[in-house]
Amino acid sequence: MAGVTFQTGLAHYIGLMTERKLSLHWFRRDLRVSDNPALLSALRHGPAVAVFVLDEHPSIRALGGASRWWLHHSLAALQKDLTALGMTLILARGDAGAIIPKLCLELGIGHVTANRGYDAGAIAAEQALHTALAEHDIRLELHAANLLHDPNALRTGQGRPYQVYTPFWRALIATGEPAPPLPAPVAQPVSDLFHTAAKHSESLADWGLLPTAPDWAHAMRAEWQPGEAGAQRRLTEFFPRALYGYKEMRNHPDRVGTSRLSPHLAFGEISPRQIWQATKTYCAAHGLNPMAGDAEHFLKEVCWREFSYHLLVHFPNLPTEPLRPQFKRFPWADDPTGLLAWQRGRTGFPIVDAGMRELWQTGWMHNRVRMIAASFLIKDLLLPWQLGEAWFWDTLLDADPANNAASWQWVAGCGADAAPYFRIFNPVLQGEKFDPNGDYVRRFVPELARLPNRLIHQPWQATPLELREAGVTLGGNYPNPLVDHNQARQRALAALATISESAA
Ligand SMILES: Cc1cc2nc3c(=O)[nH]c(=O)nc-3n(C[C@H](O)[C@H](O)[C@H](O)COP(=O)(O)OP(=O)(O)OC[C@H]3O[C@@H](n4cnc5c(N)ncnc54)[C@H](O)[C@@H]3O)c2cc1C
Structure with a gap:
């Protein structure tokens, strides 16, 4: 020196x-x-x-x-x-x-x-x-x-927040690549601070975060590995297993066609920048264009999360208040029995019940079935979307302030870029299309497992003999349908007309 x-x-x-x-x-x-x-x-x-x-x-x-x-x-x-x-x-x-x-x-x-x-x-x-x-x-x-980008930085040409996804996605892509992810810190030599600080900590066990009476988490333990290592494992397993065909397979609850990264993202155990970069790296190594086909579709889904956060930042009441104000006047029903049946997976509509039971048992529900189950609550039972949002908040492992609220508003037709309220999912047709062999229903509604495929999504169409042979008693071990879907649809459209007219 x-x-x-x-x-x-x-x-x-x-x-x-x-x-x-x-x-x-x-x-x-x-x-x-x-x-x-x-x-x-x-x-x-x-x-x-x-x-x-x-x-x-x-x-x-x-x-x-x-x-x-x-x-x-x-x-x-x-x-x-x-x-x-x-x-x-x-x-x-x-x-x-x-x-x-x-x-x-x-x-x-x-x-x-x-x-x-x-x-x-x-x-x-x-x-x-x-x-x-x-x-x-x-x-x-x-x-x-x-997030990939600052949600405050993206604005429409008029300086307003985006409320439609496709232009939001285009604007996000136009801002350029997200910053590359940062490495983990290098290990520090253990200092005095390490020991002193430890004395200030409470014990995790004392927080009572785990269920005890009853312990309902056994299926969760089998399915999930919370923490950063679990997140990285999900990511690396996803690419070879499900990136190819993602665009189509992501809609099938009977397959493992998505990444199941959502709880890891909700707790920040993995960042969207890491997902973005890993997707690009995998595509480069396999001669795929990340901005086309399945890979692009996956990145677009990751950016639906960005869109939800963009909405939450600009509309902080998103979890409680409809973005379209006329929905504050919507004539919702008061039906605690219907709500309970929906929560317990006993609506009598097998695809809805399978979804609600998947949620209860595993803490997660496939996106397609979330849409079907949410539509059923809002449009077939005419119950306020906020009740569904609250139930999902309590039972989802990936409960996320932005994604949950934005998605419920999307299904209810009162949010940004929403599916119009008059688009009402038919739970039978949805089941037949996305769970054609009934594998998903059989897994979560085992009392219907012996019904033939043509009846698995509508057991009420079975003859008494078919029901007996399958061991199903409607109104006994499996409920009768809570509503007639066609009548419920007409009721929902009539309710919509009341706010459309008063809004005019
Ligand atoms: C009524 C309803 C409530 C929902 N509540 C939540 C919630 O609380 N938390 C939550 O993370 N997602 C929620 N979603 C969105 C979606 O269902 C989940 O993000 C998805 O099922 C997670 O599975 P995955 O990780 O395998 O998704 P993948 O298909 O592998 O997608 C990767 C990631 O992209 C994001 N993503 C995918 N689809 C969507 C979507 N439709 N909207 C927003 N982001 C998406 C998620 O962060 C997801 O982890 C909800 C959807 C509906 C219809």
Whole structure:
């Protein structure tokens, strides 16, 4: 070190140490270590600690039961991944705006990082934390990690948010390639902070996120591997197994024709940038054009998620209020019995019941069947879409503030780029088209398993002998249909006419 004396070297070292503030990364729906810009930033200047706050404040929408199960396992996986990086994950319950500043003072932290949230509760929590930290001269640094592009940056030629998907997709593509994903941080030597911070953590087991009485999660344990490693595994398995033919097969609930990445995306265990890049890399290696055919269709679906977030950012009431205001006057029915039958998968329409039972047992439902089951609730039972949104919020492992709300509004015909309300799914025809051999129904509605294919989607058409031979008793071990679909359709159209006229 020519020209550097002991004194100047020491001064430089002391200068660095005072400049280097310990950092804290606030984990939220970004439960991964790779492609996590805020986590990387926290570690850029030296030792850092991480915190996850289970915020149970009434202003924050409480997690549903299925999401709580996922969160438990996802946090357990994250804890292991962080320990391998030499970092502690502090678990705390309560208000992030109070807990994080307190931790900062106790641990001597001068810099907090987080990845942005996009729903109203997440944004409010960021603002409250920013204000609380500023009182102690601590900076909150926010990054963007969970979307391909900034949802505020995309606007129509008139400067308005997009409300139709195709122009949104074109605009998104026109902005150029999303930023490439970032690597995972390099492991740090275990510092004093590692041990001190651990003393501040609550125990995950004490949070009671797992169901006990009864333990309804056994099918979930068999099906899912929450955490970043599970997400990466799903992604790598998806390409060889289902990318080829995705455009067609994604509609078939009787096949594994989609990626099943949705719960991993909902918890941020994988980023859309990683999915985007991996798709391009796979296509390049297999001589496929990522912007055509099956691959393009897959990327377009990933961008439906972007579209939902774009809507949520611009219409923060998306989870509760229809985007088309005339739907506030829609004459919904009051039918608690119908709602319960739908929730329990006992509507008497096999494809709807199979979907609702798939949801209950596995925490996930195929997209095609989500559309059929949602249409049935809204149009055959005439029940408000918000009731369906709330049930899905509670039971879906991938319950997502943007995708769930936008999709329910889409089916109800009251959202952006919505399927028109008068387009009413016929559950029998949908079943026959997308589950032609009844494999999906037989799996989730086993009491119908012995019916022949031509009757599996409409058991009420069977003769008494056919029912007896199949061991089915309508109104006994399987319900009679809750409604006559054709009459229900007419009722729904008449209800629509009341708001169309009053809107005119
Ligand atoms: C009534 C209803 C409610 C829904 N609620 C949710 C929800 O809470 N959370 C959620 O993630 N998705 C929701 N969806 C969208 C869709 O059903 C799921 O994203 C999809 O089934 C997930 O399966 P996958 O990961 O195998 O999808 P793939 O087909 O492999 O697609 C990859 C990813 O693209 C995104 N994507 C795919 N289809 C859609 C879509 N139609 N809309 C928005 N994004 C899509 C998802 O993030 C998905 O993980 C809902 C759809 C409906 C009709």
